[in-house]
Amino acid sequence: MNPEQQQQIFRTLLSAMSAPGEIMSIPARPEPAPLSPACAGVCLTLLDASSAVALTGMAPTVAPWLNDHCRAPMVSLDEAQFVLGMGKHWNWESSQAPIGSEEEPEQGATLILELDNLNAGIPLQLTGPGISGTRNIAPRLGTGFLAFWQKQQSQYPRGVDLILCSQDQCLCLPRSVTICRFEEA
Amino acid sequence: MDYNFAYLDEQSKRAIRRSLLKAVAIPGHQLPFASREMPLPYGWGTGGIQLTAAIIGKNDVLKVIDQGADDTTNAVSIRQFFARVTGVATTTKTVKASIIQTRHRIPETPLQEGQIMVYQVPMPEPLFKLEPRRTETRILHALGDYSLMYLQLYDHITRYGRVAIGYDFPVMVHDRYLMSPSPIPAFDVPKMHMSPALQIFGAGREKQLYAVPPYSRVVPLAFDDYPFAPLQAQAPCAICGSQHSYKDEIILDDKGTRQYICSDTDYCEQHRC
Ligand SMILES: [Zn+2]
Numbered sequence: 102m103n104p105e106q107q108q109q110i111f112r113t114l115l116s117a118m119s120a121p122g123e124i125m126s127i128p129a130r131p132e133p134a135p136l137s138p139a140c141a142g143v144c145l146t147l148l149d150a151s152s153a154v155a156l157t158g159m160a161p162t163v164a165p166w167l168n169d170h171c172r173a174p175m176v177s178l179d180e181a182q183f184v185l186g187m188g189k190h191w192n193w194e195s196s197q198a199p200i201g202s203e204e205e206p207e208q209g210a211t212l213i214l215e216l217d218n219l220n221a222g223i224p225l226q227l228t229g230p231g232i233s234g235t236r237n238i239a240p241r242l243g244t245g246f247l248a249f250w251q252k253q254q255s256q257y258p259r260g261v262d263l264i265l266c267s268q269d270q271c272l273c274l275p276r277s278v279t280i281c282r283f284e285e286a
Numbered sequence: 287m288d289y290n291f292a293y294l295d296e297q298s299k300r301a302i303r304r305s306l307l308k309a310v311a312i313p314g315h316q317l318p319f320a321s322r323e324m325p326l327p328y329g330w331g332t333g334g335i336q337l338t339a340a341i342i343g344k345n346d347v348l349k350v351i352d353q354g355a356d357d358t359t360n361a362v363s364i365r366q367f368f369a370r371v372t373g374v375a376t377t378t379k380t381v382k383a384s385i386i387q388t389r390h391r392i393p394e395t396p397l398q399e400g401q402i403m404v405y406q407v408p409m410p411e412p413l414f415k416l417e418p419r420r421t422e423t424r425i426l427h428a429l430g431d432y433s434l435m436y437l438q439l440y441d442h443i444t445r446y447g448r449v450a451i452g453y454d455f456p457v458m459v460h461d462r463y464l465m466s467p468s469p470i471p472a473f474d475v476p477k478m479h480m481s482p483a484l485q486i487f488g489a490g491r492e493k494q495l496y497a498v499p500p501y502s503r504v505v506p507l508a509f510d511d512y513p514f515a516p517l518q519a520q521a522p523c524a525i526c527g528s529q530h531s532y533k534d535e536i537i538l539d540d541k542g543t544r545q546y547i548c549s550d551t552d553y554c555e556q557h558r559c
Binding site: 115 | 303
């Protein structure tokens with residue numbers, strides 16, 4: 102992927118992180134990869150030799166692809182800056198990803214998760230920075246996600262940030278956002 | 287000379303981009319970044335220039351202001367620099383810009399969703415004058431302990447009867463971090479609160495960056511009985527007549543005759559008719 106495509110994907114991610122829950126299309130379509138086009142584009146844009154990555158539950162072809170295209174060093178989950186995983190298999194009950202320290206909360210990992218679907222899960226309501234009023238989303242995340250998020254909110258500014266990918270789309274959930282179950286009136 | 291697009295190499299851009307995403311996720315928190323040498327001296331906004339270089343693309347329209355004006359030496363140099371190393375379109379009109387790099391002002395024209403404000407920051411640490419040790423201020427931010435700053439404001443009130451901070455007025459972001467809004471006048475601070483635009487801040491010499499996402503709470507420090515009340519020249523602009531803009535004071539003669547004109551030159555032009 103060329104620098105111009107990377108710049109465009111970065112700006113999409115910057116917009117998505119600035120507008121939590123808003124589904125955005127990843128503009129450039131990278132070459133064939135063992136990941137969704139959105140996830141591959143995000144990796145090619147953000148990862149390089151100075152970003153430590155851990156994989157959980159990914160196809161065995163992903164690690165060599167990341168090594169060839171990003172040169173990102175593979176590390177264990179508790180040392181990762183970025184974690185690639187499958188949304189539906191993610192173990193929210195005992196997440197091992199780093200959440201940073203009180204002084205350096207930015208050391209909390211970015212989870213890049215592949216999802217089947219960004220809008221067919223349980224309806225959730227978001228409030229917080231980047232959202233004027235409220236925003237409703239329904240990404241299909243595994244059980245225990247809400248409990249995980251509420252626990253992580255109690256540890257703010259420590260925490261992880263999510264980039265959820267499905268096909269050629271993504272949405273971001275920065276740790277600053279408050280998430281609750283959306284109960285229709 | 288052959289330059290990479292936007293001058294910075296791709297690896298440096300990627301490092302800044304990763305930090306920017308974290309900065310947006312933790313509003314008001316300062317992050318270190320590997321600040322590079324730029325072909326402009328420190329004090330010329332190299333922090334802001336590096337952030338702009340990391341985000342800018344060929345479809346952007348760039349506006350650069352210094353003290354509200356597009357035509358000062360600093361603003362012209364930075365605008366010409368980016369025109370040369372990116373070929374992007376530039377503008378002086380706030381409404382047409384996708385990226386606005388600024389020193390010392392926020393435009394009077396309300397910002398819109400999708401716009402990005404890039405602030406040049408000389409000193410990112412709001413507690414610097416009260417606690418010069420970086421190791422200590424980091425702990426205070428971690429604890430959210432801003433009593434030093436409240437004490438200073440209280441001291442102002444007992445001495446002067448008001449908080450005498452005209453520029454760089456300390457603000458709380460998302461009710462968590464004390465943040466320097468950069469040396470903008472206190473008059474501009476309310477524009478940051480719940481702004482539809484993304485605001486990012488770069489300090490080149492201090493190697494720090496931070497961000498305020500759109501629609502975020504940005505609240506000036508104050509006491510219940512001494513609410514935030516920035517001073518502002520009451521006279522209308524001598525050129526456009528605006529009552530609402532921030533004014534520069536111009537001394538006209540030896541007798542000290544004064545005139546007030548808008549500091550935001552684009553706004554002032556739009557209001558002449
Ligand atoms: Zn005027």
